[in-house]
Amino acid sequence: MELLQKILELDTELFLYLNSFHNDFWDTIMLMATRKETWLPFYAVILFYFVKKYREKSILIVIFLALTILASDQISVLIKHWVERLRPVYNPEIEHLVHNVLRKGGKYGFVSSHAANTFGIYVFTSRIFKNRSYSILILLWALLLSYSRIYSGVHYPTDILFGALLGWGIGWIMFKTLMFLDIHFFGTRMPKIETTGLAIKQSGTVFLVFLTLTTTVLIVVSILHYYNYL
Template structure:
């Protein structure tokens, strides 16, 4: 992958700045954020609330959300990474010996674009367009930003990898949401697929409480 030399240097310097400002607490915190715990917890809670208030129509939201993840993940992992073949910083001889790694995790060989960034930003945009609530949108995008940042902290992605993944994810999320809006009424015909789906303010509050509590528990647990 060709990048102008000034951009390559900026990419490396910013990564080193992020990666070398480390501590045992941050190691544990970002290691957990980079894993699957948060999307599982948030997904279960949000799914329960949507099913409770919207019934079987929730399956259509899930189909297109799943399509967003499938599209973002496959474009980033199955197409762009092997074609571009840009080494992860953890496998790049020019920088890998300068990096701090957590649990000796170095990821696969290629890093452009970041699948974590693509998936999380795709999900964040799709859910933001679907639910149309500023607080929820802020929560979704904060999760995407922190997850993406964790990949740089762990030394397995350059900033440009993250930016590329973010673009792929946002495009996937927007395309899948527009596709849902176009196709769902024709498929469901007489049924009304509401966007945004019904989600009372009290239940939005429940989700945000679980969201904040999960981050707090991870932050406290990271001290031990």
């Protein structure tokens, strides 16, 4: 118990340190980063390459990606209500020290559903595409969204860590299940998911969409803050 208490204390100290770096500009950026709607063009280009690379098998891939997100989300919610660890913004001992951006979310925060979902997507899609550049990009995306939850004051670092591990495990299980089905039930249909990946030029397109999206957000937020619209 003493070890657990020490870990929780260190977790709280690290959270307060990371959460202390904020200003109005980055409040807006992190608020937008944590919103699913912000990343719709990014999701769209990933789905586009599912269809382009895997044709009719893309339906199976999308189903398992959806199952990855659903399982990560629902299992993380179950863990929240089982562990009942208060989010930082609801912790009476530190809530006056927490910088919260707009929403507090539900009462409990362990484990982070955002981290579980994003790391589930990272593992599953990076194993599907088998492209180093894409894997690095989607990992950075998952880390950004996870950090935004600490910045927003709604999760401790360990909420993020264990949420990421949960999503990682679920993403891996879903990928392995998909590979089993593809090999044993759809092996005669081409292309084979096991040997088909994202080409360098295609990963460059994904990166370009990501870069364009993030740059646009930064420019728009900068302009709005400059003219005091936010």
